[in-house]
Amino acid sequence: MNDINNSFGKGSVTRLGGAGGALVETFPSGCLTLDIALGGGLPKGRIVEIYGPESSGKTTLALHAIAEVQVHCVSKLLFCTYMNYAGTITDVHSLLVSPFPFLGWGWESRLEKKLGGNAMLVDAEHVFDPAYSKALGVDVENLIVCQPDNGEMALEIADRMCRSGAVDLICIDSVSALTPRAEIEGEIGMQQMGLQARLMSQALRKMSGNASKAGCTLIFLNQIRYKIGVYYGNPEVTSGGIALKFFASVRLEIRPIGKIKSVKGDEEIGLKVRVRVQKSKVSRPYKQAEFEIIFGEGVSKLGCVLDCAEIMDIVLKKGSWYSYADQRLGQGRDRALQYLKENPLLSEEVEKMVRSAMAEGVGHVGSSYMKLTPPQHEDEDIFHEMQRQ
Incomplete structure (x- = not known):
């Protein structure tokens, strides 16, 4: 072992017992029910894929994760170096004078506060909405934003930022919008076979290891496509090839399952969505969580x-009445939510009780609360797809 460490560097090989804790650290996703389904939250230093149909809440869920990182993670911006757009190494203080030309929203206040984690959004779709993000709790003034010209630029920037160790979370929105340079420079209608799949495969081989070393979580948002000529089985497939399915430690499928109407019933004010953990290398897979997304506000945290x-018997429901300890919250779910909204200290106390129960036995809570769904054996589809290629 000493010879190997001398040849390849200290820490190339080590005994697991002397390497510290082997548990994967997590951070909140912004949705408590999803945190329970994930066994505690989103994993640090891993790749996460969130996919689903249009207008299902993918970007909203990612923005909530960004907001949580900015609050709960310790800033790594200090004592870091960066590689600027010209490819040269620049120290962090130089960025205040000459920042990245492709990034928006400066970092001066982050350096002054020295608080909170740092997140980056690679907006490949060029549809970032600062007002909506701010409503969801994102600190848009300190959010690092990149709107790349092509897929190679997007992934190279993300990889450099990941290797710098300065960011805790990088979100790529979306894989489908990562257009290869050759496709952009070519004419519309030209046959460009497998360019995006090769691009993703090459990038993920580099980024997976860099993310683990830097402790940076990579979230890829992805869209659904349909296979042609499939009459039996599921015709849906995610874009960008199959490399992301293998490299992702967590894959979340999000789908709307209903609409939320106003009290009068004359207006649709939100969506009821279901997230299914299709793959997890850090917790038990095939759990699912249901929650509400309110238009303009995001996930209904209350x-x-x-x-x-209610499921954990922290809040009791007798008939239509909700109560906590000896205190009545209201008759009906809407009135109970309104009472919690008007009493933030009480809602914080209830949330602490839930998270405490979660920490004591997240496995038991997760198995009893979250619905388990039978595996859909996507690996078999991947295997047959590889055999045909």
């Missing part, structure tokens, strides 16, 4: 807290 507290 709704998640109330649902979890």
Whole structure:
């Protein structure tokens, strides 16, 4: 072992017992029910894929994760170096004078506060909405934003930022919008076979190891396509090839399952969505979580807290009345939510009780609360697809 470490560098090989804790650290996703399904939250230093149909809440879920990182993670911006657009190494203080030309929203206040984690959004779709992000709790002034010209530029920037160790979370929105340079420079209608799949495969081989070393979580948002000529089985497939399915430690499928109407019933104000953990290397897979997304506000966090507290018997429901300890919250779910909204200290207390119960036995809570779904054996489809190629 000493010879190998001398040849390849200290820490190339080590005994697991002397390497510290082997547990994967997590951070909140912004949705309590999803945190329980994931066994604690989103894993640090891993690749996460969130996919689903259009307008299902993929970007909303990613923005909530960004907001949580900015609050809960310790900033790594200090004591870091960066590689600027010209390819040269620049120290962090130089960025205040000459920042990345392709990034928006400066970092001066982050350096002054020295608080909170750092997140980056690679907006390949060029549809980033600062007002909506701010409503979801994102610190848009300190959010690092990149709107790349092509897929190679997007992934190279993301990889450099990941290797710098300065960011805790990088979100790529979306894989389908990572257009290869050759496709952009070519004419519309030209046959460009497998360019995006090769691009993703090459990038993920580099980024997976860099993310693990830097402790940076990579979230890839992805869209659904349909296979041609499939009459039996599931015709849906995610774009960008199959490399992301293998490299991702967590794959989340999000789908709308209903609409939320106003009290009067004359207006649709949100969506009821279901997230299924299709793959997880850090917790038990095939769990699912249901929660509400309110238009203009994002995930209903109080709704998640109330649902979890009810299942864990922290909040009791007798008939249509909700109560916590000796205190009545209201008759009906809507009135109970309104009461929690008007009493933030009480809602924080209930949430702490839920998270405490979660920490004591997340496995038991997750198995009893979250619905388990039978595996859909996507690996078999991947194997047959590889055999045909």
